[in-house]
Amino acid sequence: xxxxxxxxxxxxxxxxxxxxxxxxxxxxxxxxxxxxxxxxxxxxxxxxxxxxxxxxxxxxxxxxxxxxxxxxxxxxxxxxxxxxxxxxxxxxxxxxxxxxxxxxxxxxxxxxxxxxxxxxxxxxxxxxxxxxxxxxxxxxxxxxxxxxxxxxxxxxxxxxxxxxxxxxxxxxxxxxxxxxxxxxxxxxxxxxxxxxxxxxxxxxxxxxxxxxxxxxxxxxxxxxxxxxxxxxxxxxxxxxxxxxxxxxxxxxxxxxxxxxxxxxxxxxxxxxxxxxxxxxxxxxxxxxxxxxxxxxxxxxxxxxxxxxxxxxxxxxxxxxxxxxxxxxxxxxxxxxxxxxxxxxxxxxxxxxxxxx
Numbered sequence: 462x463x464x465x466x467x468x469x470x471x472x473x474x475x476x477x478x479x480x481x482x483x484x485x486x487x488x489x490x491x492x493x494x495x496x497x498x499x500x501x502x503x504x505x506x507x508x509x510x511x512x513x514x515x516x517x518x519x520x521x522x523x524x525x526x527x528x529x530x531x532x533x534x535x536x537x538x539x540x541x542x543x544x545x546x547x548x549x550x551x552x553x554x555x556x557x558x559x560x561x562x563x564x565x566x567x568x569x570x571x572x573x574x575x576x577x578x579x580x581x582x583x584x585x586x587x588x589x590x591x592x593x594x595x596x597x598x599x600x601x602x603x604x605x606x607x608x609x610x611x612x613x614x615x616x617x618x619x620x621x622x623x624x625x626x627x628x629x630x631x632x633x634x635x636x637x638x639x640x641x642x643x644x645x646x647x648x649x650x651x652x653x654x655x656x657x658x659x660x661x662x663x664x665x666x667x668x669x670x671x672x673x674x675x676x677x678x679x680x681x682x683x684x685x686x687x688x689x690x691x692x693x694x695x696x697x698x699x700x701x702x703x704x705x706x707x708x709x710x711x712x713x714x715x716x717x718x719x720x721x722x723x724x725x726x727x728x729x730x731x732x733x734x735x736x737x738x739x740x741x742x743x744x745x746x747x748x749x750x751x752x753x754x755x756x757x758x759x760x761x762x763x764x765x766x767x768x769x770x771x772x773x774x775x776x777x778x779x780x781x782x783x784x785x786x787x788x789x790x791x792x793x794x795x796x797x798x799x800x801x802x803x804x805x806x807x808x809x810x811x812x813x814x815x816x817x
Contacts, residue, residue: 463814464492466551467512468567469559470503474583474724478802479559481623483510485807494551496544498563509704515551517543519563540566548574554814555579557806558598560590572597577813581806583622583723585752586611599813602806604723605756606799618809621802622727628708629731636713639706640698642677649780650679650714653686658720660771661739662686665718668773669697672780679710716783718776721754721765729763731801735790736763737779739771761793 465486469475479495486493497503499516507514517540544567548556556571558564558580571578581602582591595601601612602620609617637644649672653661662682665672669691672678677696687699703710711717711732719725721740729736738757740750757763766779783790 462490462492463555463811464494464551464553465810465814466494466496466548466553466556466567466571467559468496468556468564469561470497470501470563471561472722473502473506474722475559475561475564476503476506477625477724477728478581478583478623479557480506480510481625481803482557482807482810483512484626485803489807489811492553494553496547496563496567501561501563503561503563506704515547517547517563517566519566537562537566541570544570545573548576555810557581557810558594559583560588560594562590565590565593568594568597579806579810579813581620581622582608582612584608584749585723585756586747586749588747588749600809602802602809604727604799604802605753607756618805620805620809621799622724623803623806624728624731624801626803627705628711628728631708631710631712633709633712636679636706636709636711639709640677640679640713642679642696642698642713646675646677646696647715647784648679648713649676649716649718650681650710651718652681652725653683653720658683658739659686660768661718661720664771664773664776666691668776669694671773671777673697675784676716676780679714681710715787716780718780721750721757723749723753726753726757726763727799727801730757730794730797730799733791733794735783735787735794737776737783738763738765739768740765742768760797762790762797 467479494513495507496515498519518536519540548570556578558568568578578598579600580594580598583604585605585608600618601616602618604622651665673696681700684701687701717729717734717736721738738754740754754765758765
């Protein structure tokens with residue numbers, strides 16, 4: 462029996478691709494363990510999947526000066542120590558890292574243990590964690606064709622992102638029922654990210670009066686962001702967070718409004734849902750979501766609305782335009798060349814673990 466350690470965390474985008482690999486790994490009878498942070502979203506998601514979970518200390522790796530850098534370096538060092546001991550106990554054949562700050566100590570410890578590592582980069586350009594992990598990896602899986610030049614030639618493998626199989630099996634009728642929606646009006650699903658987006662949430666709610674004349678709105682607004690004063694509005698339903706229900710809500714949706722994290726984008730693409738993408742601004746990120754979104758726009762998969770231009774008028778206009786051109790977006794997505802990366806990554810893991 463082969464054994465694998467999965468790692469990654471901090472946001473759902475660093476965890477759900479790992480979840481997508483689980484059915485294939487189980488089918489091949491792999492022994493699966495997960496190393497993540499003590500309180501990150503990955504802990505609950507993996508425990509929900511019945512995976513053996515091991516937590517380590519982690520500190521944030523920052524590109525800028527911050528006094529917390531001095532204390533966090535000790536957390537990272539302790540995380541490395543814990544990961545080194547864990548890997549000695551678990552003795553995996555391979556480590557697969559999806560990124561996030563918790564993964565760096567695991568990748569480094571695996572290299573010291575001479576355990577082969579495969580890392581995956583979702584975004585157009587590599588983030589800091591993967592830049593620090595690349596020298597210690599056997600292979601680097603990447604998602605966008607345009608990204609090839611950012612990775613070592615001898616390590617780069619174009620795979621796309623693993624997509625959770627369960628998302629492809631949603632029930633539209635059940636999705637409409639979950640929201641108490643009718644089948645007579647189109648549905649717009651708004652996803653603000655696992656933490657929720659204050660500006661998207663506020664703008665959607667301010668635009669409800671006009672939007673609800675044409676659409677029904679399924680709003681996944683993030684933990685702590687459900688507002689009681691909007692609970693009884695016909696055609697509008699709020700969720701803090703969804704897990705198993707997400708497939709059914711996707712099936713019921715005609716249009717998706719979303720941030721532009723790569724995992725979310727490729728799930729939307731796999732489901733052939735026209736989307737309005739509102740990427741994080743450069744003021745709040747390194748600009749990776751902007752590049753992701755522009756790539757999808759260029760391929761005809763979606764429309765981009767910069768956060769700086771987001772208000773009720775622009776939101777209503779863009780949603781209406783996407784609805785009017787829905788067939789063209791769907792056609793582009795059906796003929797696109799980027800697919801589900803699950804099988805490619807599973808085959809790579811099998812190959813490398815057999816040649817360690």
